[in-house]
Amino acid sequence: MSTPIPPPPSGPVPYPPEKSIALLTDMLRIRRLEEKCAELYGAGKIRGFLHLYIGEEAVATGAMRALLPVDSVVATYREHGHALLKGVAMTRIMAEMFGKKEGCSRGRGGSMHLFDAATRFYGGNAIVGGGLPLAVGFGLAAKMRGEERVTACFFGDGAVAEGAFHESMNLAALWRLPVAFFCENNFYAMGTAIARYEAQTDLCAKAASYGMEAFPVDGMDVVAVHEGAKRAREHAMASGPVFVEFRTYRFRAHSMFDPDLYRDKSEIEQWKTRGPIHTFSARLKAQGDLTEERFLEIDAEVAGEVDAAVAFAEAGSWEPVEDLAKDVYAP
Amino acid sequence: MKITYREALRLGLREALARDERVFLMGEDVGRYGGTYAVSKGLLAEFGPERVRDAPLSELAFVGAGIGAALGGMRPIVEVMTVNFSLLPLDQIVNTAAILRHMSGGQFAVPLVIRMATGAGRQLAAQHSHSFEGWYAHIPGIKIAAPATIDDAHGMLGAALADGNPVLVFEYPALFETTGELSAEAIDIAHAKVRRQGTRVTLVAYGNCVPKALQAADRLAEEGINAEVVDLRVLRPLDMDTVLASVRKTRRAVVVDDGWRSGGLSAEIMARVMEQAFYDLDAPVARVCREEVPIPYARHLEEAALPQADKIVAAVKGLFQ
Numbered sequence: 001m002s003t004p005i006p007p008p009p010s011g012p013v014p015y016p017p018e019k020s021i022a023l024l025t026d027m028l029r030i031r032r033l034e035e036k037c038a039e040l041y042g043a044g045k046i047r048g049f050l051h052l053y054i055g056e057e058a059v060a061t062g063a064m065r066a067l068l069p070v071d072s073v074v075a076t077y078r079e080h081g082h083a084l085l086k087g088v089a090m091t092r093i094m095a096e097m098f099g100k101k102e103g104c105s106r107g108r109g110g111s112m113h114l115f116d117a118a119t120r121f122y123g124g125n126a127i128v129g130g131g132l133p134l135a136v137g138f139g140l141a142a143k144m145r146g147e148e149r150v151t152a153c154f155f156g157d158g159a160v161a162e163g164a165f166h167e168s169m170n171l172a173a174l175w176r177l178p179v180a181f182f183c184e185n186n187f188y189a190m191g192t193a194i195a196r197y198e199a200q201t202d203l204c205a206k207a208a209s210y211g212m213e214a215f216p217v218d219g220m221d222v223v224a225v226h227e228g229a230k231r232a233r234e235h236a237m238a239s240g241p242v243f244v245e246f247r248t249y250r251f252r253a254h255s256m257f258d259p260d261l262y263r264d265k266s267e268i269e270q271w272k273t274r275g276p277i278h279t280f281s282a283r284l285k286a287q288g289d290l291t292e293e294r295f296l297e298i299d300a301e302v303a304g305e306v307d308a309a310v311a312f313a314e315a316g317s318w319e320p321v322e323d324l325a326k327d328v329y330a331p
Numbered sequence: 332m333k334i335t336y337r338e339a340l341r342l343g344l345r346e347a348l349a350r351d352e353r354v355f356l357m358g359e360d361v362g363r364y365g366g367t368y369a370v371s372k373g374l375l376a377e378f379g380p381e382r383v384r385d386a387p388l389s390e391l392a393f394v395g396a397g398i399g400a401a402l403g404g405m406r407p408i409v410e411v412m413t414v415n416f417s418l419l420p421l422d423q424i425v426n427t428a429a430i431l432r433h434m435s436g437g438q439f440a441v442p443l444v445i446r447m448a449t450g451a452g453r454q455l456a457a458q459h460s461h462s463f464e465g466w467y468a469h470i471p472g473i474k475i476a477a478p479a480t481i482d483d484a485h486g487m488l489g490a491a492l493a494d495g496n497p498v499l500v501f502e503y504p505a506l507f508e509t510t511g512e513l514s515a516e517a518i519d520i521a522h523a524k525v526r527r528q529g530t531r532v533t534l535v536a537y538g539n540c541v542p543k544a545l546q547a548a549d550r551l552a553e554e555g556i557n558a559e560v561v562d563l564r565v566l567r568p569l570d571m572d573t574v575l576a577s578v579r580k581t582r583r584a585v586v587v588d589d590g591w592r593s594g595g596l597s598a599e600i601m602a603r604v605m606e607q608a609f610y611d612l613d614a615p616v617a618r619v620c621r622e623e624v625p626i627p628y629a630r631h632l633e634e635a636a637l638p639q640a641d642k643i644v645a646a647v648k649g650l651f652q
């Protein structure tokens with residue numbers, strides 16, 4: 001990786017303690033949910049592809065708390081955290097990963113295809129860049145219908161190389177659509193470091209070239225993310241599309257099939273010193289908003305939620321084979 | 332020498348790169364990562380980054396660049412990670428690679444090989460489980476190779492490069508761990524092959540359905556039905572001579588197709604059998620296809636959606652009722 005790794009996030013947290021604790025709790029919910037998923041993958045309960053977001057939790061957390069329930073979200077295959085924080089119950093997410101009928105996509109989508117109409121969570125797209133045009137369309141519909149909502153579109157740095165990215169940027173800017181493009185730059189597309197696949201690694205420069213507001217944010221700092229996402233939402237609502245580059249890092253392999261041999265362990269260790277959860281906890285402790293006891297309490301509550309989700313998924317049922325063609329339009 | 336299907340693919344690539352300086356491999360994560368299915372593992376170290384070239388997530392551009400490079404005097408092997416992502420460069424494949432030779436009045440042949448993984452069966456859900464090789468076989472101007480054996484996994488690439496025109500080679504992750512002897516037999520991309528001799532019914536299959544057809548044939552043999560299995564190997568152009576010779580002998584046929592039924596490859600094969608061997612048949616031709624649904628994640632639903640040996644057995648028995 002060519003970009004130097006900045007020092008860990010630090011400094012005062014400018015929120016009332018309840019808000020800070022809520023952010024911390026959300027990050028922990030994603031982390032513990034996914035640690036459990038990794039374990040269940042090993043046990044064969046979850047199959048297929050499983051892409052963990054571990055290390056990147058501050059992005060979904062800070063961003064989702066800047067959005068409103070009326071807002072729409074389009075995400076990628078690394079979307080467990082986004083679905084959870086948009087409001088999809090952990091029980092239904094876990095059941096989906098088990099392939100159970102009680103899952104948020106009836107067990108038909110699995111880890112990469114979480115959907116939930118009620119919370120306006122539009123997936124769960126496993127084609128890199130596939131969500132961007134969709135988000136443009138949500139923005140178009142909202143604008144044409146005069147609805148006060150923003151569409152947040154999450155995608156990775158790798159997607160920026162796709163034609164779909166560039167076509168979507170142009171369309172959104174041309175028509176001034178209320179879309180927030182949230183790029184989760186973890187500096188790798190699978191095993192390829194960004195400098196090996198982008199001629200221009202300044203991603204904001206690309207978005208800006210379409211005449212769009214664009215700015216980078218430290219994606220390991222939940223405060224910076226939250227403030228950046230609030231600014232982005234306001235901008236999208238008031239004057240059209242915005243691009244935010246959240247600089248983050250995945251601590252785990254790309255997927256459960258990835259032996260992770262393309263990056264130095266020391267790079268991972270260095271990024272771990274910037275881990276979003278422990279750095280944020282330390283800052284809260286430093287200003288007296290959190291004690292170790294309280295942290296352990298929260299963690300135990302989260303563990304309870306995860307256990308309940310697993311129990312729910314275990315108790316779930318399999319969709320009958322006779323329903324295979326149900327909801328196929330024009331079979 | 333016993334090797335895996337994956338090793339056979341890798342050996343084919345290594346030989347192609349060693350044989351001809353103009354050959355290079357290009358695609359996402361083919362180099363440092365070693366290929367998403369570890370097919371190209373070790374080739375970067377052996378041939379260097381000029382010839383084992385990692386490409387961005389820009390399928391439309393690098394497939395098109397493969398066409399341009401082929402016209403410009405190189406012999407590119409472009410890897411599209413999986414068939415699912417080949418829908419992005421579909422325009423370049425259909426509107427340029429397949430058409431150019433004819434539309435330029437024969438001036439520009441495109442000596443390009445595009446490799447991609449295909450098929451379902453690993454609970455990867457709808458967007459990662461397509462089987463479009465039969466669909467690509469709809470297009471004049473490209474050859475479609477579907478290696479189902481160790482020898483074909485090894486040899487079809489070389490045959491495709493020697494062809495001097497666009498060839499799509501479909502690789503089957505479901506078969507990557509299968510092992511077999513590598514023979515010295517010459518491999519073409521022109522003929523279907525009888526993989527098992529039989530007398531009472533012909534099972535026509537390709538790719539990952541060949542082992543399923545062979546498995547079904549084993550089970551049918553236990554019940555006294557001696558099935559012949561024809562591996563199409565090449566989906567375009569179709570070698571109907573081999574299929575028809577078998578059907579004329581057995582007088583019954585079941586087509587096994589990993590693709591969807593409507594307008595699919597199975598329909599084409601059935602139509603040709605009907606056109607050319609109708610009076611040799613003792614029963615209507617039957618077929619076992621992928622159910623007409625997007626492939627679901629849940630294992631039991633995915634299994635139900637795909638061709639399986641028991642469905643083939645049932646279809647064959649249906650011909651004898």
Ligand SMILES: Cc1ncc(C[n+]2csc(CCOP(=O)(O)OP(=O)(O)O)c2C)c(N)n1
Nearest residue numbers: 078126127128156157158159188189190416
């Ligand atoms: C169009 C397309 N090409 C290739 C792939 C295979 N693939 C899945 S994820 C991935 C890397 C994407 O990287 P990035 O966009 O940075 O997201 P990250 O996984 O880092 O979150 C690749 C190559 C795909 N799913 N879709």
Ligand SMILES: [Mg+2]
Nearest residue numbers: 156157188189
């Ligand atoms: Mg990335």
